[in-house]
Amino acid sequence: MKVEINNRQKAVSCPAREVRRVLALALRMAGRDAELSVALVGDEEMTALNERFLGRAEVTDVLAFPYSAEGEPLVGEVIANAELAAREAATRGHTAQDELLLYFVHGLLHLLGYDDHTAPERRRMRRREAEVLAAAEREVEF
Secondary structure: OEEEEEEOOOOOOOOHHHHHHHHHHHHHHHOOOEEEEEEEEOHHHHHHHHHHHHOOOOOOOEEEEEOOOOOOOEEEEEEEEHHHHHHHHHHHOOOHHHHHHHHHHHHHHHHOOOOOOOHHHHHHHHHHHHHHHHHOOOOOOO
């Protein structure tokens, strides 16, 4: 696994080593390898990216962009909103770092083909998120 990390925010301290560890674990559990670019951003940048790429002028938690075709080695980008992670963590009873790691796992799962448009898809994705985070010994309440 190759991961490039770009931290463009100051709201949450999230050690690069831990991001790499959790993403590597998720990939091992999926039986995959990947080349990833991950970024930590704030509300303003995330809103601009969401509007630019998805046409939604609103803040969101995570965006994932696949750069490889199906059947090719996994290459992609995951962008997570650290400011939103800090707010959400305060209401969910876990750390902002754990919430941010949830966003990275969620984005990676999208790159791996998971979706969350329907209730069954959301349940499947949540189960996998919970499995990965439990294996990483991270405590996240959904």
